[in-house]
Structure formats: C-alpha cells, structure tokens
Amino acid sequence: MKIAIGSDHGGFELKENIKKYFEDKNIQYHDFGTNSNDAVDYPDFANKVGHAVVEKQYDFGIVICGTGIGISIAANKVKGVRAALVYDENTGQLARQHNNANVIALGGRTTPYEKAIKILEAYMNASYEPRHEQRIKKIHNIEKE
Ligand code: RB5
Numbered sequence: 852m853k854i855a856i857g858s859d860h861g862g863f864e865l866k867e868n869i870k871k872y873f874e875d876k877n878i879q880y881h882d883f884g885t886n887s888n889d890a891v892d893y894p895d896f897a898n899k900v901g902h903a904v905v906e907k908q909y910d911f912g913i914v915i916c917g918t919g920i921g922i923s924i925a926a927n928k929v930k931g932v933r934a935a936l937v938y939d940e941n942t943g944q945l946a947r948q949h950n951n952a953n954v955i956a957l958g959g960r961t962t963p964y965e966k967a968i969k970i971l972e973a974y975m976n977a978s979y980e981p982r983h984e985q986r987i988k989k990i991h992n993i994e995k996e
Contacts, residue, residue: 852878852879852910852975853879853880853881853908853909853910854873854878854879854880854881854909854910854911854912854913855880855881855883855899855900855903855904855908855909855911855912855913856869856870856880856881856882856883856900856912856913856914856915857882857883857884857885857896857897857899857900857912857913857914857915858884858885858893858896858914858915858916858922858959859885859890859891859892859893859896859915859916859917859921859922860885860887860888860889860890860891861893861915861916861917861918861958861959861960862893862914862915862916862917862919862922862957862958862959863885863886863887863888863915863959864888864959865915865957865959865962865964865967866882866913866915866959868964868967869913869915869964869967869968869971870882872968881903881909883896883899883900883903884896884899893914893916893921893922893925894921894922894925896914896922897914897922897923897925897926897928897929897934898925898926898929900912900913900914900926900954901914901925901926901928901929901931901932901934901954902929904931904932904953904954905929905930905931905932905953911952911953911954911955911974912926912932912934912953912954912955913954913955913956913957913971914926914934914954914955914956914957915956915957915958915959916956916958916959917958917959917960917961918958918960918961919936919938919956919957919958919959919961919962920936920956920958922956923935923936923954923956926954926956930994931953931991931994932953932954933950933951933952933953933954933987933990934952934953934954934955934956935950935952935954935955935956936956936957936958937955937956937957937970937974938958938961938962938970939966939970940969940970940972940973941973942970943955943969943970943971943972943973943974943977944973944974944976944977945977946974947974947975947977947978947979948977948978948979948980948983949980949983950983950987951979951983951987952974955970955971955974957970
C-alpha cells in the first residue's frame with residue numbers, strides 16, 4: 852500500500868504525526884508538503900495529492916487543512932477524485948464502503964491525532980460495496996457536463 856499525503860499549515864502538525872504512525876507500521880507514503888507551519892494555500896496541496904491519486908500512483912490520498920473543508924472542496928475539483936471529509940470512525944468506514952472515496956480529508960485543528968488514526972484505520976480496514984457503483988458512475992458523469 853502506498854499513500855499520498857499533503858496539507859497546508861493548518862494541517863501540518865497532524866500530517867507529521869500521521870507520517871510517524873505510517874513509519875511505525877511500515878506503510879509507504881509520499882509527502883507532497885507543506886513542510887513547515889508557514890502559511891500556504893491549501894488548493895496547491897489538494898491539487899498535487901489529487902492528481903497523484905487519479906494517475907494511479909497511490910492507493911489513496913490524505914489531505915489536511917485546518918478544518919478539512921477547504922482542502923476537500925479543492926481536492927474534489929480534480930477529475931476522478933472522490934474526497935471525503937470525515938470526522939469519526941463511522942464516516943471513515945462509510946467513505947470507503949459507500950463512496951469508494953479515494954481521498955480522505957481531515958481537519959488538523961478539529962480532529963485530534965488519536966481520533967485521526969482511528970478514522971484512517973476504519974477507512975483502510977473497510978471494503979467498497981459494489982452495490983453503490985451506479986451512484987459512483989453518476990458522480991463522475993457530472994464531470995462530463
Ligand atoms: C487556513 O488558515 C485555513 O483557512 C485552512 O487551513 C482551512 O481550514 C480552510 O478550509
């Protein structure tokens with residue numbers, strides 16, 4: 852499994868802690884930045900992670916800003932991205948089961964580290980339920996309008 856991860860300054864600290872968790876678990880990742888607490892623009896990192904995921908270089912992506920809101924909106928503008936802003940284990944699990952989300956968005960200022968790990972584990976341990984395929988297709992048909 853290889854994961855693409857990126858954040859703005861509001862998500863920087865949580866991103867760094869999630870990276871440590873991946874290192875402990877021997878999970879491969881690539882960090883698309885940012886690399887400090889200096890203020891940056893979250894769409895730049897949503898764009899990088901989103902393209903990396905849809906170009907199939909990664910199994911899924913994680914994007915983090917202060918609330919997860921802005922960076923999830925931006926990630927969903929990349930064609931082929933299904934970014935889910937999740938806030939607990941249940942929504943983490945359902946984002947995979949029902950929506951086949953390929954990007955998970957988290958809020959660095961709203962979701963504590965321990966909670967974020969539980970959410971990511973719920974997402975990673977869940978499987979997509981293909982009965983939702985027609986809805987997923989309809990999401991991507993909107994991109995063609
Ligand atoms: C940056 O201050 C903040 O607006 C950003 O991290 C995010 O929360 C936007 O949705």
